[in-house]
Amino acid sequence: MRDYVPIEKNRLPERFEMDLAGDTFVFQFNYNKTYDFFTVDLYDYKQNPLVIGEKLVLGVPLWSDLVSDNLPAPTLIPMDESGNTERxxxxxFMVTTFLFVDDIAPTQEEPSLESDT
Incomplete structure (x- = not known):
């Protein structure tokens, strides 16, 4: 089971620290009530901004269009594991759709001694 980032959507904007792959980051989650979407601001542990206003899009990893050693190592991706959500x-959000920490290794097919024929 994947871990997810615990976000109190009824308390937005919400800011908290989170450790990912041995580094501490500060996240601030925001909600745009007019257009019904969420964004996240990312800061380093010294509160220096790294990314501001990243929109959460279903199935799209956060910061996927950026290349920087300062970003969190594990992939953070908004998903509905049931596959029923379109946006x-x-x-x-935080009911069927969560911001998952995608740190699970891909499953590998078990080797078998039986032939396929």
Whole structure:
């Protein structure tokens, strides 16, 4: 089971520290009520801004269009593991749709001594 980032959507904007792969980051989550979407601001442990206003898009890893050694090592990706959600909304976020820490190794097929014939 994947871990997810615990976000209190009813308390936004919410800012907290989180350790990822041995580094401490500060996250601030925001909600745009007019257009019904969420964004995240990312800071280093000294509160220096790294990325501001990254929109959470279903199935798209955060900061996927950026290359920087300062970004968190594990992939953070908004997903609905049931596959029923088409977009992130206030109603489904933190109910069926979560911001997962994608740190699970891909499953490998078990080797078998039996032939396929």
């Amino acid at each position: 992130i909304t206030f109603d489904n």
